[in-house]
Amino acid sequence: MGQALPKVGLRPYLPADTSVLASIFVAAIDVLTEDDYSQAQREAWASAAEDEDKFGKRLSSQLTLVATIASSPVGFVSLKGADEIDLLYVHPSSVRQGVATSLCDAIEKLAAARGAKALTAEVSDTAERFFAKRGYEGQSRNTISVGDEWLANTTMKKTFIAEVTPVRPS
Numbered sequence: 001m002g003q004a005l006p007k008v009g010l011r012p013y014l015p016a017d018t019s020v021l022a023s024i025f026v027a028a029i030d031v032l033t034e035d036d037y038s039q040a041q042r043e044a045w046a047s048a049a050e051d052e053d054k055f056g057k058r059l060s061s062q063l064t065l066v067a068t069i070a071s072s073p074v075g076f077v078s079l080k081g082a083d084e085i086d087l088l089y090v091h092p093s094s095v096r097q098g099v100a101t102s103l104c105d106a107i108e109k110l111a112a113a114r115g116a117k118a119l120t121a122e123v124s125d126t127a128e129r130f131f132a133k134r135g136y137e138g139q140s141r142n143t144i145s146v147g148d149e150w151l152a153n154t155t156m157k158k159t160f161i162a163e164v165t166p167v168r169p170s
């Protein structure tokens, strides 16, 4: 019999979370994207969290949700503007337990409730299957400059199906 998945909690980001979210960001890139990006590429990507003040401002300027297991942060997602997922990272020790699924379920509902008709994300090669499983479709292949490195990613988009109000027969 399979083990039950741990219960994932969700809460809004607080400025005091910045350090732990920065360490989740760095660990996720370092460990989880190893098959898809070189060490130099991963270091350039992870350096976005080196300046914690700047990283904290990025998190607080967006709608950021923190996932917890037993009250400890294990992942986070951020919504940039009305309709773009900017950051989605889960600590390597907590992957494949539905953490990112819980985060995306919540951020998609919040975005839809705020009027978004679709969500886009610049998806790493590592996360492509995760997003594809959720109904996101590839729009364009990109090569982005990060520090001295070039990294490939894919813009993916999920269009929300409009809820149709049933017409009652008179």
Ligand SMILES: CC(C)(COP(=O)(O)OP(=O)(O)OC[C@H]1O[C@@H](n2cnc3c(N)ncnc32)[C@H](O)[C@@H]1OP(=O)(O)O)[C@@H](O)C(=O)NCCC(=O)NCCS
Binding pocket: 028, 029, 032, 033, 087, 088, 089, 090, 091, 094, 095, 096, 097, 098, 099, 100, 101, 102, 121, 122, 123, 124, 126, 127, 129, 130, 133
């Ligand atoms: C991508 C990421 C956020 C997924 O987090 P997660 O909490 O492990 O995802 P979930 O447990 O909710 O996965 C749900 C499903 O997505 C798919 N999936 C998730 N990670 C996958 C992987 N590495 N390879 C293939 N499929 C994957 C699986 O179908 C999985 O279901 P299963 O475990 O029952 O097979 C995490 O691996 C991560 O932080 N990666 C590194 C950082 C990154 O690339 N972030 C995205 C930036 S756009």
